Amino acid sequence: MRATSELAGLEAEVRTGAACTGVDPRLFTDPGLLSSVTAARYCARCPVQLSCFVLALEIGATEGIWGGTLFGAVGPITEPVMRYDP
Numbered sequence: 001m002r003a004t005s006e007l008a009g010l011e012a013e014v015r016t017g018a019a020c021t022g023v024d025p026r027l028f029t030d031p032g033l034l035s036s037v038t039a040a041r042y043c044a045r046c047p048v049q050l051s052c053f054v055l056a057l058e059i060g061a062t063e064g065i066w067g068g069t070l071f072g073a074v075g076p077i078t079e080p081v082m083r084y085d086p
Helices: 004-017 036-044 049-059
Strands: 064-066 069-072
Touching: 004 049, 036 049, 036 064, 049 064, 049 069
Parallel strands: none
Antiparallel strands: 064 069
8 A cells, every 4th residue: 555645646647637627537436437448438538547456455445436436345346447548
């Protein structure tokens, strides 16, 4: 587990640099709205995809899509989405 200051820095990096900034967060967490295809489109072009995934692991995320990976009660349950760099 990272120190609190490191975790805060990682969270700030994700919040300010994510491709999904400004998108309704329920798209990534609400089972009724959860669309892995739509979320994957954001994640695939996101410059902080890896940091988002690491943040999810560090905070013990149990639901939603983080860094292109679907998380469940047992942790990551899908493979990360591959990034596309044109």
